[in-house]
Amino acid sequence: MDVNRSHLGHAHFWMRAITRRGFLGSAALAGGAAATAGAWLPQLARADFDGV
Numbered sequence: 001m002d003v004n005r006s007h008l009g010h011a012h013f014w015m016r017a018i019t020r021r022g023f024l025g026s027a028a029l030a031g032g033a034a035a036t037a038g039a040w041l042p043q044l045a046r047a048d049f050d051g052v
Helices: 020-035 037-046
Strands: none
Touching: 020 037
C-alpha cells in the first residue's frame, strides 16, 4: 500500500483553497465596504422608511 504522509490536513483541503489574488481581492472588497459603510449604510437603513 502506497501512503503519502508528506501533507498535513485533509486531502480535500486544496480543492477549496483560494489563491493569493482571490484572498487579496476579497480582503480589499471587505475593507472597502467597511471603510465606506458610513456613506451607504444610512441610505440603506432609510430605504424602507414610509414617512409615518
